[in-house]
Amino acid sequence: MTRIAIVFATSGGNTLETARMAAVGCTDAGAEVALYNAAAFSPSVLLEHDGILIGEPTWGDGAHHADFARFDAAMAEVLAPGRLLAGKGAAAFVGCDRAYRNFGRALELIEGRLIECGAQVLQQGLKIELKHNPTSREYTKRWGRDFVARLRGELERQDHTARMGRADVDRVMGISKTERENRDLQGLY
Secondary structure, X not given: OOEEEEEEOOOOOHHHHHHHHHHHHHHHOOOEEEEEEHHHOOHHHHHHOOEEEEEEEOEOOOEOOHHHHHHHHHHHHHOOOOOOOOOXXXXXXXXXXXXXXXXXXXXXXXXXXXXXXXXXXXXXOEEEEOOOOHHHHHHHHHHHHHHHHHHOOOOOOOXXXXXXXXXXXXXXXXXXXXXXXXXXXXXXX
């Protein structure tokens, strides 16, 4: 059975919800999933899994969340020197807010660390803006199913450099172009 580790940091619970929705998708695809809170987790456990999903809220204007920063530093110290995640498939997810200049920058930070550790980023990272809704929950489950399919070679790998832009995030959140224009006119995010 395909084993997936989902590691997350969270403040208000939104990134935890993303982790749980991705776990549902992975499980639906037949994978065995383990959820780990980055605040109390050793990155060496990632070596026991076939695939890795990692997420955190984007903090401030693009920094790591405090709980995740310790985990990231441990990845750099333990996994990066020997590129110990070589052969592992991975992807990242983040919470974000378009009010900040570096919209969802934590995604790039996580993907960069995964690559430095030897992992292969198999699909476009996922950005969830502010708070989940029914559309984003379904999208996240499908994202999890697709990750398992890519890990097994059943779906083509996506280029990880094709980062989610604001219009992509609106699609994930179920916000139409017209609705976005109206929100922008009203100064709503």
